[in-house]
Amino acid sequence: MTATVKYRVATYQGEVQVPCDPDDENEVIIAKAKRIVTRQAGGSLPWGSQSWRVIDRR
Secondary structure, rough: OOOEEEEOOOOOEEEEEEEOOOOOOOOHHHHHHHOOOOOOOOOOOOOOOEEEEEEEOO
């Protein structure tokens, strides 16, 4: 199963695909998404407001 998480962190925004289990709660999926996006950004995210939302599960 894959979940799509929409995010906005300071000036970064986009969507990320997150592998998940059918019974994972949104908080678990968002935590996985944060790790993926942090890794893609080079190890840290900029300071600023953050918005994370699970928009789809398949």
